[in-house]
Amino acid sequence: MGLVNGEYKQYINDIEHWIKIEGAENCTTPLVIIHGGPGGNLYSFERTTGPLLSKSRTIIYYEQRGCGRSGSPDSKDAFTFKELITDFNGIHKWIGYEKVDLFGFSFGGELALEITHSLPNKINKVLLSSPSLIGLKTQYLIQIAGFMSIANPTFILEIERILGEQGTIEEKYLSIWKVADISTVDRLFFENQDFAKEYRRLTQESKMKNTGTMLKAIQNNPPVIPLIGRLKDVTHDILIITGVHDRNSGVPISNLIHRQLDNSNLILFNKSAHFPYMEEPEHFLEQVKSFL
Template sequence: MSSTLPVQEGFIPFRGYRTWYRIVGDLSVNKKGMFPLVTLHGGPGATHYGLLPLEKITETGRAVIFYDQLGCGNSDRPDDSSIWSVKLFLDELIAIRRELGLDQIHLFGHSWGGMLAMEYVLTQPSGVLSLVLASSLASGALIDAERKRVYEQLPFEVREILLTQRWSEEPEYQQARKYFDTHHVIRHEPWPDFLDQANKRMNVKVNISMWSQGELRTWDIRPRLREIHVSTLVTSGVYDGMSPTQDDILFQGIPQAKHMVFQDSAHFAHAEETDTYIAVLNEFLTQVEQSYQ
């Protein structure tokens, strides 16, 4: 990414721990009617590394803020499985905005980050100009059915391994998982370095705690989508194997939503078709800002 842009990194205190953040670009440009993009990564337990291609939007003059949610990446990793909840991550986002003085923002959420973003917007916070939901979900309860439909399209031997085995270091499982990932997660081979970094720094324990054992398994925001009253852009990839039909639920349910489907992408359209994605994203953000002038 550009080395000429100002970069600020640091930690904010949160519930006795530290949350790491990174600001790329000049936050003062909001004086010219251009407001920063705050990004929420997936998981839970994943890291900001999966969103690094979004740094390209700083070429338009807009600042972007990344942070690693508590428990992963460069942030502290509490060894207490009882603390992981949607409420904790909502409070963390509130703390990020307060500590960094982010009064007016655009909010970008990828996958789980989009779920968190919707929960946050429903609290009716001030200063959120727009919402971007990238390969996100409307219901955790729909995941198994969706995943099964995707698996049914896979070669028989791959499908059988993924349906009958849980995560394993065994070569046959890893090979089957690699086939799925390169067809339905990100369609790059080899995977880009930033995504390898994201996987290395992911905290699987947080993910399991929130999904397999926690509230996300039955999480369902569909009844409340009509209550989201900010301009929203829903994006998805044709080959997404994580949430292949939920983008349409979001688009149909949110009153002021626009929808963009990327034809050569899976779960990481912002990384697979970066130039096109940034152009679409910037056009949307600019239109929202112009409506406030």
């Protein structure tokens, strides 16, 4: 089918999905944007780097079930990778191209890898920005260490207290997030706090409410074989972009993913934390367009 710019609401797997097409006039292989979270949205990318990228590429935005402008399933358990991949497969059929490119940031990078592993013949190239591996306990340790690296003395002591309590690392991770204040979270995600303020403004403008439902569903229903054990099966051309100051998923996770993939390239952005597309947009666009 011929793609037409605009916003759409499509029922896929009984869920109303918000989809947006930009840059259809470029007639390139569609680049599907996959947001992070779990439970986030595309609002910030859609209003910062997205319009710049759509000047030369055809872009497909969609927000995952229960996220942003898309509908939500009745069950709190229906947010696993299996459902998310099935949703993407339906969106791929709606797009009407044999193959699409993927760009996933944060958790969206992990989901992009899961999609590519499950639907290899439908994916062309894959871009990952600060990808996560939430199935690994190491992921939580990296983020906790990230908090420690930018926390004030009071919060450092609170983290130490939580780590000394009984419970799993996942429970301690959630407890730390509950007591982290806004300025600490902003320092976790961004090196330049001007971008942190803009991201927070856009997040508030989007009225995003992340309840944590998707994260809990994924934690409670993990894949039988963790993604890290299946990455060797992914042979696609993959570019990984990560900020050297990323304190959320971090350079260690990107390195881990890079080492397991047979056909990937890792580029580090020296002025960025978790959001290179906002903190170094020109460099980001240059690398993305060159790769595609």
